[in-house]
Amino acid sequence: MSIPGGSSAHGAERFTSAFGRRVGGGTFGAVPVLLGLLAIWITFQILNPHFLSPRNLSNLSVDIVGTGMIAVGVIFVLLIGEIDLSVGSVSGLASALFAVLNVNFGMPEPPAIVLGALCGTAVGFVHGFFTAVVGVPAFVVTLAGLLGWYGLMLSIMGAYGTINLDDQGLVAQLTNYYFSDVAAAYALAALGTSGYFLIAWRDVKRRRAAGVPTRAPVWIAVRTGVLAVLAFAAAYVLNQFQGLPLALLIFLAVLVILDYVLRRTAYGRMIFALGGGVEAARRAGINVAWVRTSAFMMSSTMAAIGGLFLASRINSVSQTSVSTDLLMNAIAAAVIGGTSLFGGRGSTWSALLGVLVIQSIASGVALMDIQTAVQFMITGGVLLLAVVIDTLSRRAQRAHGRA
Amino acid sequence: MARPSAPPLLALSGVFKRFGAVQALTDVELEIHAGEVIALVGDNGAGKSTLVKVIAGVEPADTGTLEWQGRPIHIGRPHDAQHLGIATVYQDLALCDNLDVVGNLFLGREITRIGVLNEVEMERRTRDLLATLSIRIPDVHRPVASLSGGQRQTVAISRALLGAPSLVMLDEPTAALGIEQTAQVLDLVERLRERGLGVLLISHNLGDVKAVADWVAVLRLGRNNGFFDVTTTSQEQIVSSITGASDNAVTRRAAREGEL
Ligand SMILES: Nc1ncnc2c1ncn2[C@@H]1O[C@H](COP(=O)(O)OP(=O)(O)O)[C@@H](O)[C@H]1O
Ligand SMILES: [Mg+2]
Numbered sequence: 001m002s003i004p005g006g007s008s009a010h011g012a013e014r015f016t017s018a019f020g021r022r023v024g025g026g027t028f029g030a031v032p033v034l035l036g037l038l039a040i041w042i043t044f045q046i047l048n049p050h051f052l053s054p055r056n057l058s059n060l061s062v063d064i065v066g067t068g069m070i071a072v073g074v075i076f077v078l079l080i081g082e083i084d085l086s087v088g089s090v091s092g093l094a095s096a097l098f099a100v101l102n103v104n105f106g107m108p109e110p111p112a113i114v115l116g117a118l119c120g121t122a123v124g125f126v127h128g129f130f131t132a133v134v135g136v137p138a139f140v141v142t143l144a145g146l147l148g149w150y151g152l153m154l155s156i157m158g159a160y161g162t163i164n165l166d167d168q169g170l171v172a173q174l175t176n177y178y179f180s181d182v183a184a185a186y187a188l189a190a191l192g193t194s195g196y197f198l199i200a201w202r203d204v205k206r207r208r209a210a211g212v213p214t215r216a217p218v219w220i221a222v223r224t225g226v227l228a229v230l231a232f233a234a235a236y237v238l239n240q241f242q243g244l245p246l247a248l249l250i251f252l253a254v255l256v257i258l259d260y261v262l263r264r265t266a267y268g269r270m271i272f273a274l275g276g277g278v279e280a281a282r283r284a285g286i287n288v289a290w291v292r293t294s295a296f297m298m299s300s301t302m303a304a305i306g307g308l309f310l311a312s313r314i315n316s317v318s319q320t321s322v323s324t325d326l327l328m329n330a331i332a333a334a335v336i337g338g339t340s341l342f343g344g345r346g347s348t349w350s351a352l353l354g355v356l357v358i359q360s361i362a363s364g365v366a367l368m369d370i371q372t373a374v375q376f377m378i379t380g381g382v383l384l385l386a387v388v389i390d391t392l393s394r395r396a397q398r399a400h401g402r403a
Numbered sequence: 404m405a406r407p408s409a410p411p412l413l414a415l416s417g418v419f420k421r422f423g424a425v426q427a428l429t430d431v432e433l434e435i436h437a438g439e440v441i442a443l444v445g446d447n448g449a450g451k452s453t454l455v456k457v458i459a460g461v462e463p464a465d466t467g468t469l470e471w472q473g474r475p476i477h478i479g480r481p482h483d484a485q486h487l488g489i490a491t492v493y494q495d496l497a498l499c500d501n502l503d504v505v506g507n508l509f510l511g512r513e514i515t516r517i518g519v520l521n522e523v524e525m526e527r528r529t530r531d532l533l534a535t536l537s538i539r540i541p542d543v544h545r546p547v548a549s550l551s552g553g554q555r556q557t558v559a560i561s562r563a564l565l566g567a568p569s570l571v572m573l574d575e576p577t578a579a580l581g582i583e584q585t586a587q588v589l590d591l592v593e594r595l596r597e598r599g600l601g602v603l604l605i606s607h608n609l610g611d612v613k614a615v616a617d618w619v620a621v622l623r624l625g626r627n628n629g630f631f632d633v634t635t636t637s638q639e640q641i642v643s644s645i646t647g648a649s650d651n652a653v654t655r656r657a658a659r660e661g662e663l
Contacts, residue, residue, distance in 0.1 A: 203523075206523045207523050207526075210523045210524065210526075210527045211527065212523055212526050212527050212530065264519055264520050264522075265515075265518050265519055265520060266513045266515045266518050266519075266520060267518065269502075269506065269510070269513055269520065272499070272501060272502060272506075273499045273502060273506075273510055275501060276499030276500045276501035276502050277497065277498060277499040277500060277501075279495070279497055280496075280497040280498055280499045280507075280510065281499065281510070281511075282461075282481075283459070283461055283481055283491075283493065283497045284481070284497075284510040284511030284512075285480070285481045285482045285485065285511040285512075286510075286511055343501075344499070344500070344501035345501055397546065397548050397549050398548060398549075
């Protein structure tokens with residue numbers, strides 16, 4: 001996000017004006033969810049001192065990946081102002097297809113993985129066609145998908161019951177492999193921090209060259225500093241256990257790449273435009289039907305990939321791989337993380353933050369050995385709170401415009 | 404005022420447009436020359452916005468002949484009109500609320516390199532354009548949802564002017580504006596004419612029309628109902644042709660056709 005300001009103004013002043021603009025403009029960004037996450041972590045740590053242990057946090061960082069991948073896809077659909085209720089079933093379908101092809105038909109893993117993911121892409125195309133071309137509301141199309149793809153998965157799995165995956169295989173390694181060398185986690189933290197800094201700095205130089213107001217160097221320094229502290233703290237904690245998990249590395253890479261696609265490419269701009277005004281997008285000559293379809297394809301593909309990570313975590317695929325929790329958690333994660341249900345506002349990073357909140361609650365509840373009923377109630381409350389914040393910030397923005 | 408003899412920038416004739424049961428346009432014709440401001444007036448529902456959308460390619464005509472600088476053309480989608488150099492400011496503005504000013508100005512024609520946005524260049528051009536038009540927007544990175552009505556209108560107009568068009572259509576650009584902002588928009592319209600652009604201005608305010616337009620085209624119930632030289636026509640004549648109170652040849656013919 002670019003934060004402009006006069007190039008001669010005082011840094012601190014610009015810092016506060018950027019903050020004022022955020023709040024005045026009605027977007028709170030990641031602040032509420034970060035505060036919420038902090039509160040949840042402190043509460044569970046007080047209730048159970050094992051909560052913030054390296055082992056638990058490391059497991060958490062792997063547990064979030066499957067649902068997180070699905071949530072990233074859901075964000076594309078939420079951004080264009082639609083919904084996808086089928087992601088749970090699609091993730092189950094893809095993992096079932098992979099397992100049957102690989103284990104029962106002896107297909108090597110790489111092509112089976114690719115076919116599993118492409119099966120998601122094809123499903124998304126079907127959803128997109130009925131929504132964008134035929135004009136059926138996405139709610140209904142993907143509800144039909146929820147049922148239909150679940151049925152297809154059952155019929156694929158029917159003959160086999162539970163399929164155990166090769167525990168030395170590629171998919172198993174997705175969530176089993178750790179870079180145990182301590183240098184790996186620190187190198188990633190250093191790479192992320194310096195990468196952020198260099199990109200921000202290059203932006204400043206280009207803006208100065210073009211004579212356009214630039215964000216304050218102080219602001220960049222502050223953000224780089226915060227990022228460095230978080231990244232190195234996370235690396236330190238992960239190294240106290242087994243090192244950097246491969247799954248986390250892949251998840252972060254996906255988040256960075258898709259964030260770039262959404263914020264910096266013409267395609268991403270079209271996705272946001274659809275969420276901000278379909279009619280405006282259409283009149284600007286954007287191929288609305290195609291962009292819509294592509295968002296559903298993105299969603300289903302990410303659901304399929306998430307399904308492979310979930311299968312990897314338990315090293316097997318069974319008819320019970322699809323649970324309604326999965327769908328709810330993926331959508332709730334996107335919304336809790338700060339992506340608007342009203343379309344047009346959000347970021348891939350909300351998948352990370354939202355799924356961290358949800359898995360933290362699940363993990364805290366599990367550690368304390370209390371009933372999962374409590375987990376549902378807490379998660380439900382947090383989701384409601386997130387939607388309230390979303391609604392209020394939208395209203396604040398409109399009121400600001402009218403004033 | 405005599406009309407130039409060069410072929411008009413845009414000429415339409417025999418334009419029909421139907422929405423389900425509503426015949427929005429019936430056998431409409433219009434000519435717009437470069438360096439002219441044509442005011443398009445008419446009662447609510449007369450078909451003014453529909454005519455604009457036909458020319459803009461948003462709602463292509465059912466039938467009709469369009470000529471651009473003397474050449475017959477077909478406008479079937481917004482790109483066709485944009486490509487010719489026709490820019491449109493819609494009555495409902497058609498902005499993306501969540502995008503900032505730069506994002507809205509360049510929507511659908513972003514400056515990119517291999518698909519990657521060149522945001523610095525887009526922002527530089529935005530600031531240049533706003534400066535040339537003497538438009539003041541406090542912050543080009545604010546989502547337009549949080550701008551005032553007048554600011555949103557200027558964003559929409561700037562967006563239309565960005566591609567250096569030769570014909571600009573403005574659908575009721577001053578309807579939601581205060582006196583000061585209206586004056587600014589009308590000044591802007593005059594500057595466009597001075598630069599040799601053709602302007603089609605829809606307005607309900609005959610005062611505005613008399614102030615800036617050269618010609619007034621009247622639509623009534625989706626049909627042409629008069630074409631007047633602003634300097635030689637009284638406001639009463641225009642009003643009566645809008646309301647249909649005038650007993651002129653055009654309305655009589657229309658009435659007779661209705662009976663058949
Ligand atoms: N998309 C549409 N669908 C159905 N009817 C429409 C549509 N657009 C305009 N109309 C109808 O066409 C007629 C002309 O509308 P419009 O061009 O908006 O009038 P004006 O701009 O002169 O007030 C009206 O009767 C209106 O209801
Ligand atoms: Mg209108």
